[in-house]
Amino acid sequence: MPRILRRLEFFVVTFWAAVSINFLLPRLMPGDPIQQMMARMKGQITGSRRHSLEVMLGLNTHEPLWKQYISYWGQVFRFDFGSSITYFPDSVTSVISIAIPWTLGLVGVTTVLAFLLGTLLGATAAWRRGGVLDSVLPPVFIVVGALPFFWVGLLFLYLFAVLLQWAPIGFGYDITAGELAFNWPTIVQIVSHAFLPATVIILTSIGGWILTMRNTMIGVMGEDYVKMARAKGLPSSRIMVQYASRNAILPNLTGFAMSMGFVISGALLVELVFTYPGVGYLLVQAVTGQDYPLMQALFLLITAATLVSVLIADGVTYILDPRTRGKA
DSSP, X not given: OHHHHHXXXXXXXXXXXXXXXXXXXXXXXXXXXXXHHHHHTTTSSOGGGHHHHHHHHTOOTTSOHHHHHHHHHXXXXXXXXXXXXXXXXXXXXXXXXXXXXXXXXXXXXXXHHHHHHHHHHHHHHHHTTTSHHHHHHHHHHHHHHHSOHHHHHHHHIIIIXXXXXXXXXSSSSOGGGOSOOSSHHHHHHHHHHHHHHHHXXXXXXXXXXXXXXXXXXHHHTTSHHHXXXXXTTOOHHHIIIIIIIHHHTHHHHHHHHHHHHTTTTOOHHHHHHTTXXXXXXXXXXXXXXXXXXXXXXXXXXXXXXXXXHHHHHHHHHHHHOGGGTXXX
8 A cells, every 4th residue: 555655646746747847848938839820820810819819828928927827737637728829720639639549549559569579579589599589589679679760761651652652651541532431441541551650660669579578588487486387397388378478578568558658649750750640740740830738738648648657557567576565
């Protein structure tokens, strides 16, 4: 119980700090988003309407900072962040609700696939230490994992979309096809547009799972309970799955739980390269357009998702590893 209370205390304090920083940072940035919006509207918004526009967007700079801070906390609890400046007059909530499914579909699925494939390959490589798989995988994925997301994305985009024309150039679907409908052609279209960015994410992230599982597995294989299982004459497959892999997978499970929190933020550089309409691409658009309400909501969403994932990771470790339960 003390451990749980400490974690909850950490969550509350960190969330408060994140909300406070999230409130202050956009207001300390140079520039005037309202003025930029007025310039984009080419005189359609006059100076006399500026104050009402600030209030509507939650950017009423005429109020004292402490009043804005209190109002902002009310917005956080109501999930009301006003209207987006970049996508005006759409609300921030509606804009984010459109982007989140794209990110969850792309980054969420690829994170799960990378974890499963990486864990399986890492365990197999460690169990057959010195074999072909163990000799090839670690050096290859150390090099691939060190390559920047955007560089691999641009390379794949040029080779498979421009030169070979095997895949669409970018975006999440064919924008010339009209409004999306839930049918088989639409699903095929979405999958074809997601194939290249998904491949880039898996290739550049699977190496970490492979190396972590392999190294942990090698350490576990030297433990007494594994040696005892071998001495009993148990089948190798059973020793690998029930004894070695079961204990070696704990660090990967913790990392996986934490990585799921970062799914919300999206693979920013990959989404930017492929102009994929996810949260990462949306965040870039918000920063470029100095869209304070949208930036604040996205940063807060990413922070909350990360904090929740840390709590989940701690809970997974607490449940699966009995050694942590005795620690106060």
